[in-house]
Amino acid sequence: MMTEANLPADMLEPVADVGGIAQPLLQVKGLTKHFPVRGGLFSPQKTVRAVDNLSFAVMKGETVGIVGESGCGKSTTARLLMHLMPRDGGDIVYDGMQVGRSLSLRELRRGMQMVFQDSYASLNPRLTIEESIAFGPKVHGMADGAARTLARELLGKVGLRPETFANRYPHEISGGQRQRVNIARALALSPRLVILDEAVSALDKSVEAQVLNLLADLKREFGLTYLFISHDLNVVRYISDRVLVMYLGEVVELGPVDAVWDAPAHPYTRALLAAMPSSVPDRRTEVPPISGDPPNPIDPPSGCRFHTRCPFAEPVCANDTPKLGDLDTMGHQAACYMAVPGSGHSRAPAKARGDDAA
Amino acid sequence: MSAMLDSALQAAPATKARGYWATVARRIVGDKVSMACAIILVLIFASALLAPWLGLADPYQGSMIRRLRHIGTPGYPLGTDELGRDMLARLIYGGRLSLIVGILPVIFAFAIGTSLGLVAGYVGGRINTAIMRTVDVFYAFPSVLLAIAISGALGAGITNSIVSLTIVFVPQITRVAESVTTGVRNMDFVEAARASGAGPITIMRVHMLGNVLGAIFVYATGLISVSMILAAGLSFLGLGTKPPEPEWGLMLNTLRTAIYVNPWVAALPGAMIFAVSICFNLLSDGMRSAMDIRN
Amino acid sequence: MFAYIARRIVYVIPIVICVALVCFLLVHITPGDPLVAVLPADASQELAAQLRSAYGFDRPLPVQFGLWLWRALHGDLGSSIATGRPVLTEVMRAVGNTVMLAVAAAMIGFTFGLLFGLIAGYFRDTWVDKVATSVAIAGVSLPHYWLGMVLVIIFSVQLNWLPAVGAGPGGSGAWAWDWEHLRYLVLPAITTSVIPMGIITRTVRALTGDILSQDFVEALRAKGLRETAVFRHVVKNAAPTALAVMGLQLGYMLGGSILIETVFSWPGSGLLLNSAIFQRDLPLLQGTILVLALFFVLLNLLVDIAQAAIDPRIKRS
Numbered sequence: 001m002m003t004e005a006n007l008p009a010d011m012l013e014p015v016a017d018v019g020g021i022a023q024p025l026l027q028v029k030g031l032t033k034h035f036p037v038r039g040g041l042f043s044p045q046k047t048v049r050a051v052d053n054l055s056f057a058v059m060k061g062e063t064v065g066i067v068g069e070s071g072c073g074k075s076t077t078a079r080l081l082m083h084l085m086p087r088d089g090g091d092i093v094y095d096g097m098q099v100g101r102s103l104s105l106r107e108l109r110r111g112m113q114m115v116f117q118d119s120y121a122s123l124n125p126r127l128t129i130e131e132s133i134a135f136g137p138k139v140h141g142m143a144d145g146a147a148r149t150l151a152r153e154l155l156g157k158v159g160l161r162p163e164t165f166a167n168r169y170p171h172e173i174s175g176g177q178r179q180r181v182n183i184a185r186a187l188a189l190s191p192r193l194v195i196l197d198e199a200v201s202a203l204d205k206s207v208e209a210q211v212l213n214l215l216a217d218l219k220r221e222f223g224l225t226y227l228f229i230s231h232d233l234n235v236v237r238y239i240s241d242r243v244l245v246m247y248l249g250e251v252v253e254l255g256p257v258d259a260v261w262d263a264p265a266h267p268y269t270r271a272l273l274a275a276m277p278s279s280v281p282d283r284r285t286e287v288p289p290i291s292g293d294p295p296n297p298i299d300p301p302s303g304c305r306f307h308t309r310c311p312f313a314e315p316v317c318a319n320d321t322p323k324l325g326d327l328d329t330m331g332h333q334a335a336c337y338m339a340v341p342g343s344g345h346s347r348a349p350a351k352a353r354g355d356d357a358a
Numbered sequence: 359m360s361a362m363l364d365s366a367l368q369a370a371p372a373t374k375a376r377g378y379w380a381t382v383a384r385r386i387v388g389d390k391v392s393m394a395c396a397i398i399l400v401l402i403f404a405s406a407l408l409a410p411w412l413g414l415a416d417p418y419q420g421s422m423i424r425r426l427r428h429i430g431t432p433g434y435p436l437g438t439d440e441l442g443r444d445m446l447a448r449l450i451y452g453g454r455l456s457l458i459v460g461i462l463p464v465i466f467a468f469a470i471g472t473s474l475g476l477v478a479g480y481v482g483g484r485i486n487t488a489i490m491r492t493v494d495v496f497y498a499f500p501s502v503l504l505a506i507a508i509s510g511a512l513g514a515g516i517t518n519s520i521v522s523l524t525i526v527f528v529p530q531i532t533r534v535a536e537s538v539t540t541g542v543r544n545m546d547f548v549e550a551a552r553a554s555g556a557g558p559i560t561i562m563r564v565h566m567l568g569n570v571l572g573a574i575f576v577y578a579t580g581l582i583s584v585s586m587i588l589a590a591g592l593s594f595l596g597l598g599t600k601p602p603e604p605e606w607g608l609m610l611n612t613l614r615t616a617i618y619v620n621p622w623v624a625a626l627p628g629a630m631i632f633a634v635s636i637c638f639n640l641l642s643d644g645m646r647s648a649m650d651i652r653n
Numbered sequence: 654m655f656a657y658i659a660r661r662i663v664y665v666i667p668i669v670i671c672v673a674l675v676c677f678l679l680v681h682i683t684p685g686d687p688l689v690a691v692l693p694a695d696a697s698q699e700l701a702a703q704l705r706s707a708y709g710f711d712r713p714l715p716v717q718f719g720l721w722l723w724r725a726l727h728g729d730l731g732s733s734i735a736t737g738r739p740v741l742t743e744v745m746r747a748v749g750n751t752v753m754l755a756v757a758a759a760m761i762g763f764t765f766g767l768l769f770g771l772i773a774g775y776f777r778d779t780w781v782d783k784v785a786t787s788v789a790i791a792g793v794s795l796p797h798y799w800l801g802m803v804l805v806i807i808f809s810v811q812l813n814w815l816p817a818v819g820a821g822p823g824g825s826g827a828w829a830w831d832w833e834h835l836r837y838l839v840l841p842a843i844t845t846s847v848i849p850m851g852i853i854t855r856t857v858r859a860l861t862g863d864i865l866s867q868d869f870v871e872a873l874r875a876k877g878l879r880e881t882a883v884f885r886h887v888v889k890n891a892a893p894t895a896l897a898v899m900g901l902q903l904g905y906m907l908g909g910s911i912l913i914e915t916v917f918s919w920p921g922s923g924l925l926l927n928s929a930i931f932q933r934d935l936p937l938l939q940g941t942i943l944v945l946a947l948f949f950v951l952l953n954l955l956v957d958i959a960q961a962a963i964d965p966r967i968k969r970s
Contacts, residue, residue, distance in 0.1 A: 121547065139555050500905045507679055617810055
């Protein structure tokens with residue numbers, strides 16, 4: 001599918017593939033972001049642990065979904081990966097290269113682009129659509145005329161007629177069209193990784209489906225890798241190869257999307273899936289849905305962060321923090337004592353057997 | 359629904375898009391009140407500028423035998439002042455100094471305050487704290503008091519008036535510029551521009567200025583109204599220019615004693631200040647609503 | 654609530670110190686030697702040096718500021734060069750008159766501002782609204798010292814109803830609460846009230862519009878509430894904000910009274926400031942400005958606290 005002829009003749013050269021197919025495009029190790037919160041006049045300063053010791057990898061050409069309730073640190077993760085805010089700890093490795101060492105920040109931003117949730121706020125109201133798309137390539141040294149030609153070409157690629165749309169302003173087009181423009185803007189820098197932060201969440205269902213199909217087409221045409229952040233489990237299942245479930249800044253479960261859907265190992269994942277409107281009546285409410293709001297991230301519970309809302313919580317869950325453990329050989333992992341043999345939880349599988357993970 | 363709209367727009371013929379500023383300009387021109395104010399202001403400015411070529415009487419030449427003539431006296435359409443000088447000539451010539459002292463401080467404050475506010479809003483952090491806390495100190499003074507205190511300390515004179523009024527307006531414009539900049543800076547499109555690898559100067563130029571300047575400009579236009587009143591007020595107190603120079607505030611001062619003899623001539627310079635002040639106020643209001651893209 | 658008040662007060666302290674610094678520096682930006690005003694023209698070098706050290710002008714600036722602030726904290730703002738009396742005594746006597754004028758003006762401005770604002774907001778986009786907003790715009794665009802002159806021309810010169818200048822018959826300093834004295838307050842108070850009236854009209858008009866467009870007003874109407882009840886509801890919601898704006902305007906009136914007091918020869922702090930400026934009485938100038946600015950800071954603080962007490966949402970930000 002991906003031939004030279006498909007690409008516009010004068011796109012920016014993508015950041016070169018150095019590691020080959022076996023090397024993850026993105027490796028995240030121990031990513032941490034704490035926000036200081038102003039205490040009262042006499043009370044000590046507190047911190048929100050928005051993202052806490054997050055680790056995962058994205059292979060070349062795959063789509064990884066990140067799901068979780070609002071406020072669990074999904075969007076912070078996206079901004080940290082884009083280096084839009086400084087992180088407090090952890091490594092972000094792009095195709096084996098670290099920013100500041102073998103990769104400059106400018107190069108990283110060419111290799112990794114982002115589409116935001118709010119299609120209107122993410123376009124400058126004073127610039128035409130063509131100017132907005134052409135801005136990035138110009139920053140990276142492309143001449144104005146060439147950048148505008150590229151912008152028009154990309155408009156066509158995202159399904160908008162350049163003659164109609166190039167000179168329009170963001171407020172003159174619909175939300176779905178704006179989000180197409182934002183996708184074109186991200187593609188204008190020839191990225192290999194695109195982070196989609198709730199990119200379809202604000203759209204009508206019918207428009208959402210169109211944009212999702214467009215994303216799938218573009219992925220094939222440009223050989224892209226997606227990191228797809230959403231609270232909508234149906235959408236994540238549709239588009240993702242693997243999925244990562246976040247709760248209060250931590251990964252609680254991760255694995256191939258079908259494995260996670262068919263055999264969710266973490267009670268939080270099970271609760272999320274149970275709360276999802278399902279078309280199959282038999283699959284509804286197997287597990288009691290989670291009660292209450294997420295705990296205050298300023299003061300997260302000790303041990304497993306989910307134990308305050310978990311129907312299976314036992315003393316061990318409050319005392320120690322479970323680590324991500326393998327459930328099978330396909331990369332399905334969960335951070336729950338019920339999945340760790342011999343953890344001390346009454347529902348944990350017996351040691352050395354480990355065939356009864358769910 | 360939206361899908362239909364999508365295809366409908368796809369099919370629409372290519373239209374000539376109007377730029378944002380073209381739309382704003384068209385809306386201002388369409389607003390009767392704004393246009394009336396603009397025309398009055400242009401007339402006042404033009405007559406002040408062209409005063410020597412309008413065939414007016416000498417604004418400095420007085421005569422003891424024709425003091426305080428009434429409005430409508432033949433040869434003196436607006437009467438004469440306490441030293442027998444032609445009021446029409448003095449009012450028109452008076453516009454020169456009055457407008458300069460009223461408008462220059464706002465222009466200076468616009469330049470300084472916008473720069474400070476942009477830096478404070480865009481850079482944030484300690485620089486923001488330093489600039490905005492300094493601004494807070496000046497906000498602890500009522501503006502009239504601050505202007506008079508600085509003018510009073512520096513002494514009478516046009517330059518000192520302009521300096522003191524500039525100092526009064528810089529904190530106000532800085533505060534507006536900072537809050538607008540902070541608002542725009544937190545918008546996703548600025549994040550997106552950063553994410554595309556652009557440096558702060560490029561982002562400031564391409565993405566910030568166009569979204570920030572309009573609001574600050576409207577605010578500054580409204581300030582001209584205050585500035586005209588304050589500048590003339592300083593002259594009225596004797597802190598501005600010195601006699602026999604024609605200037606509206608000073609004329610109001612020297613004519614004060616004449617209110618028992620010829621009251622309406624004495625009130626004329628104030629009417630000029632009022633006219634300029636209200637026109638700038640209405641124009642500022644008109645621009646604000648023209649720039650509000652939602653309606 | 655207590656924590657909020659404590660935080661606001663702690664925040665005000667550096668502001669007060671900086672305000673004092675600005676007042677202190679005012680004297681030092683004046684061209685020429687601050688001694689000139691005190692020194693006789695033919696003073697000898699020794700006398701100049703003697704006075705210089707007596708006033709502390711020979712010490713480094715930060716030390717001078719420290720000493721000045723220390724004395725100011727103890728209520729010692731120095732003595733007026735012109736009269737020789739303590740600055741604080743002079744200022745406080747004058748401030749009393751200014752406060753009276755400002756409070757009278759505030760009452761007029763608040764009443765009419767609230768009234769016009771409510772009417773304009775309630776009958777939005779009708780001719781009533783247009784008249785009310787025009788009055789408001791004129792109010793904030795008027796050179797108020799000129800309005801004072803025009804009122805004097807009409808009511809004193811032409812109609813001879815009210816006195817043009819002064820604060821009492823015969824130019825005596827004593828004030829009494831009778832019509833003989835109150836007559837003198839009418840014109841200055843009306844003149845001073847015009848700006849706050851304009852500002853409050855605009856604020857209340859916008860507020861009324863916002864409140865009326867909210868869903869709960871629709872709900873009240875749907876419930877069959879009569880228009881008078883809806884109106885009462887709007888007043889209850891708009892009044893606190895209008896009161897807060899009025900509080901701030903009171904501060905502006907205290908500080909900005911110099912022009913109107915000059916027009917009406919009203920013996921307040923503004924007139925005192927005027928004479929301090931033209932007699933180059935620097936200690937008096939400095940002291941008056943400091944006292945007025947502190948009044949303003951205090952009023953701001955009170956308004957903030959009062960607003961937080963009424964509206965709990967403010968405390969969070």
